[in-house]
Amino acid sequence: MGLITAMITFWLITLVVFIMVNRGVWVFTDVSKSMSLFMLEKALGPPIDFVDGKKGSASTTWILQGTLWIIPASLVTFCGLWLSHDPQALHSLTAWGLNPASKSLTTSGILIAVYGSMGMLLIGSSMHIVPELGATSLASEKNATLMSFVWTLAVIVMFVAANNPEIAGVPVMPIATILTNLVLLAVIVNMLLTAASRTRKMPLPAWMMIIGMISAPISILSLALTGSLNLGSGQWLATRFSGTTFFLMVSGALLYGSSKGSGNPLWSRSLAAVTMAGAIISINPAGLIEGEIASDFLGIGTATFEPTRNDILAGSFLLALSLIPIIALSANVLATMRGDDVFMENPDSPGMPEINLAAFMAVPIAIGGLFVHTDYLTGTNELTGIHTSLVLLGLWVVFIPASLGSALSIFPEVSGRNMLSINRSRWAFWLMAGGAFSGIVFTMMADFSDMALIEAAVDEENSTANRIRVLGSVLFYGTVIGSVYHSLNMISGTFRGTPASEEQNLSSTSISSPYMLTKETTVRKILAQREGKLDTVVVPESSTELPGSATEI
Amino acid sequence: MLVMGFVSTIVFLVLYGILFPSSDLPVISSVLPVFDGVFDSGIWFFILGALIGIFAILGTMLAEATSE
Known part of the structure; x- marks a missing residue:
């Protein structure tokens, strides 16, 4: 079966599942609902009593662990970058039986960043976003909290597997796959039960997160049904599908985070729909280029990548098509944030700079990814030398900031307290963003230099590229420090941060327009609203014993 | 407590050196080469x-x- 057959199967199954979830068929009968809830909680026995079930605890636990995972992710990536110019730097670890190499460390750094940081932050955010948008509560806070620790265990296994694929003849990566899928199954059931109990029409960001999660098993099912899993093109597509999963979840989190953080309504629901439909229809250029990682995860043999002519045509077209949802997402997020003139009023709000950076960088990096993937798909392989750096750039400048920014913007609401220091949050942003961008761009420059020498068939060691790599790895260290700053700020905030309820403004105002302002505002903000004019009447919502009159602007 | 722990460790190491001269410390000796x-x-x-x-x-x- 070809690539397009697998894609059509994926579209059909996704469509059917979406309709079933939306219309309340199958898992949404009362019997199956109570059965699922029983499986999520009581069936687990005593372990479920170890965790707290109060509102917001699941989201807080996932977000905190996701933030903490950024530290090892950045540290391991830093070591991988360093070893690319100094392969013997960690040779003393051989005394412990470890033999770290640049490639294995970079791959494990990517896996920790994707599944440990990004995955946990996004799942944690979804546990707040889905119930919030459906005006309901999470079906099982206890199960969701407990599952976060199993997911963390799975990430640890993943790290071991990336550096030591077999222990005592047993492949390690499939164990991580089993663990992550068990957790994902529990989270999906939890989300479906939550969606089933919604009391109003759920906006698209929530659906994006749910469909994003469900698309992971659907994609593997589609490839298995069409018999593509044993083919090189099928394994390549499996890697691309993981990009679709995370892109959908990131989109939901970004759209919600940008709206929540800025206090503006979503700029365009049509663009949100384009993002969701486009992400499912197209092939996402995010992620590693080879299908080898998918075969490792599934525990099957790696097949040679030999796409047919039809595969190349369909793949190139669907890859190019992915720019539409990415541009739609970027435009929607940037316009939503600026609708309230947020950068004039509140430039330091934790999470907003990260969301801004991610939305800004998504398009250029996607275009870069498109070139590299098309180059690989067509068998030209002239740009594959930069693909690892490009994946790292996409990860540390788009996906991690997007998931972290969204999580930061909702964290006060789920934990009940704000970050300890806005100033530290700003420092953390600049360290992380500056370190990642400059460090990886320098590394990419060295990659280009190496590629040029390989093409010219020069055998000598490229000392210039090595010097640039030193600079790149040292600059990337800023990301490690930034992640420590973020973690410290978040942890201290949960204990000593100002209570989020204190921010609720009693003297909120509303302008005579469809827009409701929920907190105190300024003349600038009112004028920045599309319906705010010089003669807009501002009426205080709170009532007092004193005779009132219209507030003068 | 910290001082007590430190003093106990020193005392233990001295005692070990007297009782088992020129013998490597169990476990610790195999871990220390890591720092080479x-x-x-x-x-x-x-x-x-x-x-x-x-x-x-x-x-x-x-x-x-x-x-x-």
């Missing part, structure tokens, strides 16, 4: 910095949780 070659490369200074950060987080968590 450490700081040969500048990467260790960066790793040390990250470890300080990680311990700062652990310390903050302990301090915050026990401050009341």
Whole structure:
């Protein structure tokens, strides 16, 4: 079966599942609902009593662990970058039986960043976003909290597997796959039960997160049904599908985070729909280029990548098509944030700079990814030398900031307290963003230099590229420090941060327009609203014993 | 407590040296060679910095949780 057959199967199954979830068929009968809830909680026995079930605890636990995972992710990536110019730097670890190499460390750094940081932050955010948008509560806070620790265990296994694929003849990566899928199954059931109990029409960001999660098993099912899993093109597509999963979840989190953080309504629901439909229809250029990682995860043999002519045509077209949802997402997020003139009023709000950076960088990096993937798909392989750096750039400048920014913007609401220091949050942003961008761009420059020498068939060691790599790895260290700053700020905030309820403004105002302002505002903000004019009447919502009159602007 | 632990360790090491002269310490002797070659490369200074950060987080968590 070809690539397009697998894609059509994926579209059909996704469509059917979406309709079933939306219309309340199958898992949404009362019997199956109570059965699922029983499986999520009581069936687990005593372990479920170890965790707290109060509102917001699941989201807080996932977000905190996701933030903490950024530290090892950045540290391991830093070591991988360093070893690319100094392969013997960690040779003393051989005394412990470890033999770290640049490639294995970079791959494990990517896996920790994707599944440990990004995955946990996004799942944690979804546990707040889905119930919030459906005006309901999470079906099982206890199960969701407990599952976060199993997911963390799975990430640890993943790290071991990336550096030591077999222990005592047993492949390690499939164990991580089993663990992550068990957790994902529990989270999906939890989300479906939550969606089933919604009391109003759920906006698209929530659906994006749910469909994003469900698309992971659907994609593997589609490839298995069409018999593509044993083919090189099928394994390549499996890697691309993981990009679709995370892109959908990131989109939901970004759209919600940008709206929540800025206090503006979503700029365009049509663009949100384009993002969701486009992400499912197209092939996402995010992620590693080879299908080898998918075969490792599934525990099957790696097949040679030999796409047919039809595969190349369909793949190139669907890859190019992915720019539409990415541009739609970027435009929607940037316009939503600026609708309230947020950068004039509140430039330091934790999470907003990260969301801004991610939305800004998504398009250029996607275009870069498109070139590299098309180059690989067509068998030209002239740009594959930069693909690892490009994946790292996409990860540390788009996906991690997007998931972290969204999580930061909702964290006060789920934990009940704000970050300890806005100033530290700003420092953390600049360290992380500056370190990642400059460090990886320098590394990419060295990659280009190496590629040029390989093409010219020069055998000598490229000392210039090595010097640039030193600079790149040292600059990337800023990301490690930034992640420590973020973690410290978040942890201290949960204990000593100002209570989020204190921010609720009693003297909120509303302008005579469809827009409701929920907190105190300024003349600038009112004028920045599309319906705010010089003669807009501002009426205080709170009532007092004193005779009132219209507030003068 | 910290001083007591430090003094006990020294006393134990001295006693071990007297009782089992020229014998390697069990476990510790096999772990210590790990540090052969450490700081040969500048990467260790960066790793040390990250470890300080990680311990700062652990310390903050302990301090915050026990401050009341």
